[in-house]
Amino acid sequence: MNFKQIISIGFLALGAGFFSIKTVNAQGLSVKASVSAPSTAASQPSSFTIAQLTEPNSPLYGNWKLTFSIDGIIYESILRMQGYSGTTRTRYFNPNTGKPDVVDQTMELKSSSSGLILLGYNPVYGGTTLRHPTYIPDNFLFQIRPDGSLIVFTCDRNKRCSSVDLEVIR
Template identity: 50%
Template structure:
């Protein structure tokens, strides 16, 4: 039952990111205006502003294609910043990517949308890193934390509250 619920939520998360064409904001654009497809999604009432802000620091651990990603998420209300450590198969070494996070609400839970991934060491745009999206949902069977990036690679997320 838990697998079925997780699979269903994963498919819904992919649908939200793909169907509504949520795109990352161009990292070279300092105004960080949402894309037109994002505005359309808001008009369609599928993605709405979250009702309750989130404050705190969280550790998120997930894996895609055998690569483990360790993220530190700092939320300050409806937005935040996330730094992610991972082994890059492109460079052959551990990289740290920083991205902006925005908290939204969707019918199945809270939706955390990543944008503007840059390398933490030099703030250069990380063109080879797909922004992360997270679904946080409390179901009758327990909490579900899930991630899917813009390339539709998905994973269960282990979440730990740091402070």
């Protein structure tokens, strides 16, 4: 079973359950709990499976810009974490409307043997409480490599995955 299938199965098994993430500080982030590095550093999984989620040992605080691409569309998200939960505001081109769109969603932090997990839920139109009809919540996997570098992937519930560029917002 490849890394994409493993990640996909994990997210599907958890369904709409919440994930938690631990404190991360590598290149602006740090981890206060042990995490597993990916089995192959060169591979970029398009989906991943997490077997078991647990509550994180440490909260996560900070603001980051996350940039990723799904089906050729660039998504730019601002992640704000305040302990074990947070929010993202994501800007992207919506192919359904032919216009740029903004979506807010709530994020929950979890821990797994594969790394720290952020699970998104309740995507709404930016600045409103109106549920977005087509936006699939984002899920992020954070892994710290032995050299301290950070690897971040996203996979949604439709098994669409991407590597993520991460930038600390000060």
